[in-house]
Every structure is written in C-alpha cells, then in structure tokens.
C-alpha cells in the first residue's frame with residue numbers, strides 16, 4: 001500500500017483504504033474502488049485527506065496486507081479519539097501484536113514498506129512506520145515480549161497529542177513562527193494527558209510525553225536528559241526522526257535512506273540521541289535492497305544486485321544497450337545514489 005499525492009493519482013489505481021473528507025472525515029470513496037478519470041478530477045476538486053492505493057509491487061504480499069490493516073485500524077482508533085472518545089488501548093495492542101508477529105518473518109520487508117509509505121508527520125502512516133522501526137530495533141535488541149508490547153504501544157500513540165492540534169498548523173508549508181511552534185510543542189503533554197483514565201501502562205505514557213526530549217537535555221517539553229528518559233522512549237525518538245527526515249514535508253523533499261542514516265549519526269555525535277540504538281539501527285536496516293532501481297549521480301539508471309546491512313553503498317548493475325556494467329559503489333567513492341526510482 002502506498003500513499004499517493006493527488007497529482008500522482010491515475011485511473012486504474014485501486015484504493016487500499018477509504019478516502020475521507022479532510023474536514024468532516026466522511027468517506028468519499030470506499031476501499032477497493034478502482035479509480036477512473038472522473039474520480040481523479042473530483043478528488044482533485046475536493047482535496048481530500050490522505051489517499052492510499054495498493055502498490056503493484058507488494059500486491060498479495062502478507063506484509064503489505066498487515067501494513068494496510070495496521071493503518072486502517074489506527075485510522076479508526078484515531079477517528080474515535082477525534083470524535084471525543086478515549087483511545088481504545090486494547091485495539092492498539094492488537095495492532096502491535098500483528099506487527100511483532102510479522103517482524104519475526106519479514107523484518108526487512110516491513111522496514112521497506114515503512115520507508116516506501118512516505119508519511120506526513122500528522123498521518124496515521126507515520127505512527128505505523130515509527131512502530132515498525134521501533135519494534136525492528138526492539139527485536140534486534142532481543143527485548144522481552146512485555147517490553148515489545150510497551151514499545152509498540154508507545155510508538156503507535158507517540159503523536160496522539162497531534163489529534164488535538166489545529167490542522168492548519170500541522171499542514172502549514174514553510175517555517176512556523178515562534179508562537180506556532182510553541183503550540184506544536186504542546187503535543188507531547190496534551191497526548192500524555194489524553195491517556196488519563198485509560199488503561200495505558202505508565203511506560204507508554206512516558207514515551208508519549210518524552211519522545212521529543214533529547215539525551216543532552218535540549219529537547220521538550222521539560223528539557224530532561226540522560227537516564228531520566230526511558231530506554232524505550234530513546235528507541236521511539238530515533239525511529240521518529242528517521243521516518244520524519246525520509247518523508248516529504250510541505251517545506252522540503254524527503255531525504256534518501258542513507259542521508260536519513262547520516263542525520264541519525266550526526267544527532268548521535270551531537271549527544272542528542274542514544275548511541276546504542278543508532279548503532280543498531282544503522283547497521284541492521286538494509287537501505288537499498290536488491291532489486292531496487294536507482295539513479296546514480298552519473299545520470300545512469302542502475303539496479304541494486306547486492307546489498308549489505310552495514311553498507312549504504314551497494315553493488316549495482318547498469319545496462320547500456322546490450323552491455324552490462326557492474327559497479328561496486330563501496331569501491332567507487334565518487335559514484336553515489338542520487339534518487340530511488342522503484343523498488344521491486
């Protein structure tokens with residue numbers, strides 16, 4: 001499943017989730033609808049909330065199906081919260097369990113799905129992506145089941161406070177004013193308070209409240225640092241930053257996976273995020289999986305043929321007419337990936 005921009009929407013695409021009105025959240029088109037030209041025109045006029053289609057690359061894939069179900073469930077759960085109800089923690093737990101089970105079989109595929117599903121900071125996909133990245137880190141750290149549950153719940157709910165923020169601010173293109181930013185900075189505390197009266201474990205509340213705190217004390221809302229931030233929160237912070245920088249924003253295009261990793265390393269060197277978490281994440285995630293089609297800085301189109309988790313510079317093959325050229329990017333420092341074109 002992929003989130004598509006309205007200008008990318010084409011006749012023949014099949015909706016993976018219902019398309020809702022941006023303001024009333026009424027369903028405009030049902031899941032399963034095959035888009036025609038009339039739909040494209042109408043949706044462009046209506047400017048709806050996010051549009052998700054089935055990706056042809058992952059059609060019928062169980063990991064893709066799980067991703068679709070997770071986004072759909074979280075969408076329902078958040079709609080209930082927007083309607084004035086408390087979050088249904090038992091339903092969120094079911095989503096976490098599904099992701100934990102699937103990660104045991106398809107960890108890299110789920111991580112690639114998270115990366116492909118470019119997510120606005122306010123979107124449901126962002127919460128699901130952060131959950132996948134967090135649980136991927138957790139499983140590689142061999143966290144116990146109980147800890148994985150807490151981690152997954154905290155990751156899915158980390159931005160629940162944004163449901164109470166003015167949408168005009170969340171979707172604003174360009175830089176926020178100081179006043180606007182101070183409003184946005186309230187979302188961790190508002191989210192934390194919204195969990196009062198639910199059976200959310202304390203550790204999950206800590207993640208929601210502290211996910212923008214930094215190890216050096218430079219974060220918000222309280223500027224706590226070091227050991228005062230729980231380890232589970234530190235995992236979610238890394239996942240949150242990675243998903244944010246590798247997704248398009250109104251004010252900047254997305255970064256490539258290896259650039260996202262470099263941002264994590266820079267934040268780590270500056271003492272802002274946890275080194276153990278960053279080391280594990282940057283070593284375990286395959287940034288360019290085999291089969292991925294990329295553009296090189298030479299302008300050539302290449303296909304990745306071999307990729308190691310530790311290396312962000314895979315081996316690629318370039319086809320020129322009948323000729324085939326293999327390039328090991330690790331051995332050719334002046335050649336690098338400048339764009340991802342497609343993932344098989």
Ligand SMILES: [Fe+2]
Pocket residue numbers: 158159187211212
């Ligand atoms: Fe946040």
